[in-house]
Amino acid sequence: MQNEIFIIMIITLLVGISFILDKNKTLQGLKNGAKHLHKILPEFLLLLIFVSVFLSLVSQSTLVGLLGRESGPFGIMIAAGIGSIALIPGAIAYPLAGELMRQGASYTILATFITTLMMVGILTFPVERKYLGNRLAILRNVMSFIGALLISVLVGVLL
Amino acid sequence: MKRIISFWKYLIFIAFLFIMFLLIYLGIGVGHRMSDNFYAFSREMIIIVPCIFVIIGLIDVWIPTEWIQQHIGKDSGFMGGVYVILLAIFQGGPIYCAFPVAHLLWKKGTSMRNVFLYLSAFSSLKVPMLIFEVAFLGWKFALVRATVALPIFVLIALAMDAYSRKTGIELNEIETT
Known part of the structure; x- marks a missing residue:
């Protein structure tokens, strides 16, 4: 909550400074921002639905169970699959990864989960598609998926 | 045509809310978990998303x-x-x-x-x-x-x-x- 108040304070300050510098420019900017938000709102609502449904079907304890036990290629596949689909805020994802590490999950699996989670986004795809277009959004996700697996294997080899 | 498409997207959202409340009403466990996640994530979005678009609007007019x-x-x-x-x-x-x-x-x-x-x-x-x-x-x-x-x-x-x-x-x- 404190974080959120901090963000709102900074934004208010920025808008205030901008307003003092140039009233018309600021109003124009805010108007553009609002129009933009209005255009993208349905995709954000869709994202909201996806995340709520996903997180309610796959709880944190389920994730720990799935990722903590399996190792080897099968474990990597599970980690990559869950990581690619999910959208989990860092504040939850990292403690979760820390818990997995304590339970003995390998570095490769941890890296797979973390990197796919951050780089590949199936739940965020509706939003991404709106900005990048279908082809670029698909291509970015496919390349990021391959890239994430490469990173994980290298992390596993190096550590 | 565009209007109809975005209308459908809003309808999906309303249908989701309806199903969520129905699940809670029927006492199915997943409904409560869904509403908890929905609440947490929408609280984050309600604060962060408008802020991002304020920033975007400002960058748009200020950065040449x-x-x-x-x-x-x-x-x-x-x-x-x-x-x-x-x-x-x-x-x-x-x-x-x-x-x-x-x-x-x-x-x-x-x-x-x-x-x-x-x-x-x-x-x-x-x-x-x-x-x-x-x-x-x-x-x-x-x-x-x-x-x-x-x-x-x-x-x-x-x-x-x-x-x-x-x-x-x-x-x-x-x-x-």
């Missing part, structure tokens, strides 16, 4: 297109990549906020390579995230992962750039003015 083109545009070279990565990693926030910012940068003349460098760096090299990573997985893990990731991000960005050049496909136009 020429400035962007010159520093992170098509001929910005190596330093352009460095600038855009620095811009990405000193930000916070979830990935769905990076797309509108990347789109604005593109609209203002950022090269495709730099747009994708920005997205990759935003996704997994952000300083606030790295602090979490060090805290929970150790500095060795964070350091190795970040070091290995960077060259791969450059490769992804170059490949996306090449694809865009070959096919002529760029980002979607979204009219906001």
Whole structure:
């Protein structure tokens, strides 16, 4: 909550400074921002639905169970699959990864989960598609998926 | 036609709310978990999303297109990549906020390579995230992962750039003015 108040304070300050510098420019900017938000709102609502449904079907304890036990290629596949689909805020994802590490999950699996989670986004795809277009959004996700697996294997080899 | 499509998208949302309340009413466990997640995530979105669009609106009017083109545009070279990565990693926030910012940068003349460098760096090299990573997985893990990731991000960005050049496909136009 404190974080959120901090963000709102900074934004208010920025808008205030901008307003003092140039009233018309600021109003124009805010108007553009609002129009933009209005255009993208349905995709954000869709994202909201996806995340709520996903997180309610796959709880944190389920994730720990799935990722903590399996190792080897099968474990990597599970980690990559869950990581690619999910959208989990860092504040939850990292403690979760820390818990997995304590339970003995390998570095490769941890890296797979973390990197796919951050780089590949199936739940965020509706939003991404709106900005990048279908082809670029698909291509970015496919390349990021391959890239994430490469990173994980290298992390596993190096550590 | 466009109006009908976005109407359907809102309808899906209303249907979702209806199903969620129905599940809670019927006492099915998943309904409560869903509403908890829905509440937590929408609280985050209600605060963060409008803030992002305020910032985008301000950047839109204050940062001149020429400035962007010159520093992170098509001929910005190596330093352009460095600038855009620095811009990405000193930000916070979830990935769905990076797309509108990347789109604005593109609209203002950022090269495709730099747009994708920005997205990759935003996704997994952000300083606030790295602090979490060090805290929970150790500095060795964070350091190795970040070091290995960077060259791969450059490769992804170059490949996306090449694809865009070959096919002529760029980002979607979204009219906001």
